[in-house]
Amino acid sequence: MPEQESNPLPGVSMNEQKFNRGLKSRHLQLIALGGIIGSGYFLGTGYVIDSAGPAACLAYLLGGLIVFCVMLCMGELAVAIPISSSFVTYANDFISPAWACGMGWSYWLTWVFYVPAEMIAAGIIMNHFFPAVGTIWWAIGFGLIITIINLSYVGTFGELEFWLAIIKIFAIIMFVILAILVFSGLLGKEGFMGTSILLGEGGFTPKGSWAVLLTMVIILVNFQGSEIIGLAAGESKEPEKTIPAAVKNVTWRIIALYVIPVFLLVTIFPWGKAGLEESVFAAALNLYGFKWAGGLFSFVVLTAAISCSNSGLYGCTRAVYALAREGMAPGWLGKLNRNGVPQNATFLSIAGCWICVMAYTLDSSQTIFTILLALSGFSGAIAWISICWSQLNFRRKLRREGFDAGQLKFRTPLFPYLTHFAIWIQVACLGVIAFNEDLRISLYIGLPLLILPMIWYKLWGYKLKPAEVNRVKYEDLFRVYGKDTI
Numbered sequence: 023m024p025e026q027e028s029n030p031l032p033g034v035s036m037n038e039q040k041f042n043r044g045l046k047s048r049h050l051q052l053i054a055l056g057g058i059i060g061s062g063y064f065l066g067t068g069y070v071i072d073s074a075g076p077a078a079c080l081a082y083l084l085g086g087l088i089v090f091c092v093m094l095c096m097g098e099l100a101v102a103i104p105i106s107s108s109f110v111t112y113a114n115d116f117i118s119p120a121w122a123c124g125m126g127w128s129y130w131l132t133w134v135f136y137v138p139a140e141m142i143a144a145g146i147i148m149n150h151f152f153p154a155v156g157t158i159w160w161a162i163g164f165g166l167i168i169t170i171i172n173l174s175y176v177g178t179f180g181e182l183e184f185w186l187a188i189i190k191i192f193a194i195i196m197f198v199i200l201a202i203l204v205f206s207g208l209l210g211k212e213g214f215m216g217t218s219i220l221l222g223e224g225g226f227t228p229k230g231s232w233a234v235l236l237t238m239v240i241i242l243v244n245f246q247g248s249e250i251i252g253l254a255a256g257e258s259k260e261p262e263k264t265i266p267a268a269v270k271n272v273t274w275r276i277i278a279l280y281v282i283p284v285f286l287l288v289t290i291f292p293w294g295k296a297g298l299e300e301s302v303f304a305a306a307l308n309l310y311g312f313k314w315a316g317g318l319f320s321f322v323v324l325t326a327a328i329s330c331s332n333s334g335l336y337g338c339t340r341a342v343y344a345l346a347r348e349g350m351a352p353g354w355l356g357k358l359n360r361n362g363v364p365q366n367a368t369f370l371s372i373a374g375c376w377i378c379v380m381a382y383t384l385d386s387s388q389t390i391f392t393i394l395l396a397l398s399g400f401s402g403a404i405a406w407i408s409i410c411w412s413q414l415n416f417r418r419k420l421r422r423e424g425f426d427a428g429q430l431k432f433r434t435p436l437f438p439y440l441t442h443f444a445i446w447i448q449v450a451c452l453g454v455i456a457f458n459e460d461l462r463i464s465l466y467i468g469l470p471l472l473i474l475p476m477i478w479y480k481l482w483g484y485k486l487k488p489a490e491v492n493r494v495k496y497e498d499l500f501r502v503y504g505k506d507t508i
Contacts, residue, residue: 059326066240066243067296069296070244074227075233076227077227078288088245088406088444089277090277094434095441095444098416098430100265101432102432109405110341120476125472126345128472130342130345131374131401132398132401133341133398136243136395138376138378138379140328140334143323143327144161148324165372169372190322198286201286201306217289219290222292223292228293235454236454237458239458240396242399242451265432301320339364340367342370343364393467397464400452400465400468404468411445414442
């Protein structure tokens with residue numbers, strides 16, 4: 023039988039006791055990596071390099087710094103108050119219910135739009151290998167598999183995500199090794215390259231330094247998924263130990279798996295040849311005679327698409343569950359099945375994904391794909407801003423209640439400077455979208471998706487009865503634990 027958590031709060035009934043805590047530390051770390059290393063990384067990086075030139079590696083470095091800050095804020099909250107679907111609940115209690123409603127539904131729609139893109143990517147790859155079966159049928163088949171996995175015991179989800187993420191990591195490591203050998207002249211006939219390609223076509227910033235910021239929304243969607251650690255907090259064993267370890271390890275691995283490969287990529291591959299037509303990593307290796315790389319990276323992109331779809335569906339179902347628990351969605355979406363999984367929320371999410379899969383078959387142009395990536399980046403950044411904002415207000419609440427933040431089991435360093443940096447740098451990244459003609463439309467779509475649920479909640483949503491769950495109030499946490507052990 024799945025392990026059940028004992029109630030850590032004497033006299034306080036915990037809703038999270040109903041969740042099966044089947045996720046181990048290795049699961050948490052690889053779930054976060056699996057969520058961010060999707061087909062968008064292998065395919066979308068081509069757009070970033072084409073738009074910013076070799077300076078794309080700086081955009082990824084800035085993105086890694088943002089992830090680092092957000093993960094620290096998420097870690098502090100998740101260790102202090104480990105609840106599944108956490109950052110929606112944190113926003114409800116530490117910012118406002120209306121904001122939590124808008125952010126929660128916006129976050130849900132982000133994955134409903136993005137998961138089908140991953141399914142379609144997987145379908146396209148399989149259609150190349152088995153052309154007799156249409157792309158749409160492959161996509162629906164993968165959707166069914168992912169649905170079954172997400173309705174199963176959470177440990178099954180974690181184990182599958184662990185191994186899928188391992189495949190992607192090994193592929194990136196392989197690229198790094200081959201790129202170093204090519205760059206140093208140990209492979210191929212070009213000899214030591216130095217800065218000939220890095221600075222050869224218009225310099226390091228051929229389209230200006232401003233282009234780095236203009237691509238940041240795509241960078242943010244590539245990094246999106248790391249926040250799933252927070253969503254999984256209520257289903258992890260010993261969250262006070264596993265979450266800090268996951269936050270620290272995942273952050274540095276993200277930087278290593280993104281920044282280093284992209285830097286090596288722009289040193290061996292002319293940026294003008296990058297695009298969305300194929301994996302830019304495969305294109306770089308093909309350029310130097312590694313023709314087998316195309317097939318291998320097609321398999322890796324397939325793995326990435328399935329893995330990211332798996333993580334994305336997990337994330338959006340937990341978000342809907344939290345919305346139902348807070349009275350921001352119908353109560354039946356807050357029901358758990360016998361495996362401790364929000365079954366109704368999963369069915370709703372996968373239904374939305376299937377509708378989008380059908381829509382993709384009507385127009386699968388690169389323009390639509392890019393817009394949807396940007397829309398996912400916008401909504402994902404809103405969720406990240408909300409995490410940092412919640413952590414800021416959490417600390418303020420501690421101070422008002424007379425608790426010593428120094429007694430927290432996990433603290434965000436350099437508070438409040440790091441938290442403010444994370445918030446305002448993301449606000450700036452979203453602001454510059456208005457100056458990018460290719461991505462500007464994501465603001466026109468993303469802002470209404472955030473604001474309309476807030477208006478609905480203000481007018482009617484507050485009357486909706488929350489799902490019938492026994493929830494721990496933070497005042498009870500403070501009262502039972504006391505300032506020395508929270």
